[in-house]
Amino acid sequence: MIPNLRIILIEDEAATARNLEFILKEINPDIEVITTLQSIAESVDYLSACNHDYDLIFSDIRLSDGLSFEIFRQTSIKKPVIFVTAYSDYALEAFRNNGIDYVLKPFDKEEIQRTLLKYNTIIAADIKLEQTKTSALLQQLQSATKNYKKSFLIHYCGRLIPVDSAKISWFYTANEIVYACTADGQKYTIEFTLEQLERELNPELFFRANRQFIVNRNAIDTIEYFFNGRLLIKIHPSPQEQVIVSKAKAMMFRKWLDQ
Template identity: 75%
Template sequence: MTQNLHIVIIEDEAATARNLEYILKEINKDAQIIMTLQSIAEAVDWFTSNDSAYDLIFSDVRLSDGLSFEIFRQVNIRKPVIFVTAYNDYAIEAFRNNGIDYVLKPFDGEEIQRTLLKYNTLIASDVKNEQTKTAALLQELKYATKQYKKSFLVHYCGRLLPIEAAKINWFYTANEIVYAHLADSRQYVVEFTLEQLEHELDPALFFRANRQFIINKNAVDAVEYFFNGRLLVKIHPLPQEQILVSKAKAMHFRKWLDQ
């Protein structure tokens, strides 16, 4: 891992920025977060005066005053950018703006470590061949703009039934079995783990609320504040257990609902 890595974070959610900084320092104790910027205006002002004081940028896409791509239109930034966002529909634009990777929220340490390894590989190889770089970006673009699962084939009474993913109100896991619940309260077993479903389902429609639930945005009736900064999600059909979103995920969840 590159030593003394100087990083700039562009993120308007303070909790997300702190979490990212914590993960980066856990992965690389010598990493230095030299600046955290919260808006386009602030970023343009800072980069105008600090064009070489950093090695790498982690940037959200949607900021409080617009899309972060505007920063790169106003300032000539030559350092690589890793875009970290809750939205999967800006990949093409990201790769046009010095993007070397595209990480979807909510992220974890494994994903950040993977993208840092990619950065180190690019730096170590000092790739200059434009065809090689273009091929690599096209491969990343293919991944970032992947087609999400539209239906599930489930077993029921000796038959196989196709169920549209969009009609599944929530997924629930218990005793290592994952169940899909529909609006009419029908329930089916699906042969996926919740971890696999996180990558197969459209993140604009589905959210991993906690270790047991993935929920469909269209099934959410209301959200209530709970103890210790958590959120209580009211959803239909009503599950037997409460659906709680942790304090760490609460801001991401609210932003997801507000898309």
């Protein structure tokens, strides 16, 4: 059972913050997001003046004005922190800053529920944060720095062909079939869903653009502004369908490319 929590979000992507708050409310409608802070400066000001009347912080790591760890160096935070990020590089640093868990983007309801249950277990057992954060973050570090799928063994014309993940330009799903297209234009069918691929592929190299496409950053030629705040991605080889990033994901996509 997830308790009624008062939560602070530190996240500079408005769409991600809204999505996280929506998921938290789905898990328990009585969870209250007190505020969403978008920068180091804003967070330091708020947390320095705050009376600590909250239970938990969800924090992104890369903010517009630097790494969020600077917030915890400049303030006296005694509440636990769950770090939510697209990058696996910072797990040990998160451990040093009151972290009890490390969630990789893109996250889903099940992942957020799992991390809240971990928080609940720690609090219910009355275990001191200092005694638990080491093992919790080191376990998460092992998960965060997992070996991503390097190749696919694909059935093709009665043969098995190994194809390097990095050579696949995009994955596409239609009629419950998933296709992988390589940089030289060869298209294969593979026995994975896009959801499974999201978990198996390196998130620094691949991005889930929409419900139909996962794209390789090295396959992207140009990005064009589309109507209603969306983005149109031109990739090679060019698929038959347009690859459009939704308005909700546009900022996350641009941030993913600009690293």
